[in-house]
Amino acid sequence: MLKSPLSDDELWNAIRCDNELAFTALFDRYWVRLYKAAHRYLKDHEAAEEVVHDVFLNIWNRRHQLEIESFPNFLLTATRYQVYNRMRSAKSPIVLTASDVELNELLDHNIGEDHIKDQELQQELDQYLDQLPKRCQEIFYMSRINHLSNQEIAGKLGISKRTVENQITVALKHLRTCFKHMSTIIILGFIIR
Structure with missing residues (x-):
């Protein structure tokens, strides 16, 4: 059981040692702040939640490689990055359907022959x-x-x-x-x- 309240650095050190309780504590500490930041840009409840979950999932998956000095700055930057990627991909979505098989065949060509x-x-x-x-x-x-x-x-x-x-x-x-x-x-x- 973790003593409360641990600093961000203490939580981060515990997370790097695979401590899931520390990860949950950090998630609970910053989730609302990151959600509000994402929602301000995306104006979509589900998309904002997904952004925050993606940020924390990336942190957990990369916990052994990441070097984080300031958690608030890192998390806000990571959230902005995720928001930016979503907004960019939403501007020009590429949707392929079964009827696009001919398009795929056209794209599958030999560059040397061309x-x-x-x-x-x-x-x-x-x-x-x-x-x-x-x-x-x-x-x-x-x-x-x-x-x-x-x-x-x-x-x-x-x-x-x-x-x-x-x-x-x-x-x-x-x-x-x-x-x-x-x-x-x-x-x-x-x-x-």
Whole structure:
């Protein structure tokens, strides 16, 4: 039986020696304070309780590794961390259902195979662009690869904005003709829009 009231340090030393009574005493001492802190942010009774229980469960599980100098500070920091994690995960929950099997199959792919396909596609694109006049190629690359505006391209090359627009139109028309199969056009959608 523990004498009352023990200091936080005394309780912590007993907890580190696997004393469950000391753990219960520390839990009882700080539970309400941590619950109020969690509830203030989460505005949810059950979530706040879960946060406090998670904090104490982590302390018990890591009692042999943790070095705690100030229990109030440590507990409040741990509680804020748990609250932050809950709030962050609540902002963008990812819910997968049985109907998402197709999505999982799409995500399960071979990265090396994708890299080879990307290289082949880039070679094909370069091949088709080589068929264009040099000035047209240059304007296309400045627009779609370097992401310069038509005005910026016109200024750099000393030509009119209208000439830039015409050259881009010529390049896109040529690429649309060359890439007749739909899957390639979808992949290149960001380039030939």
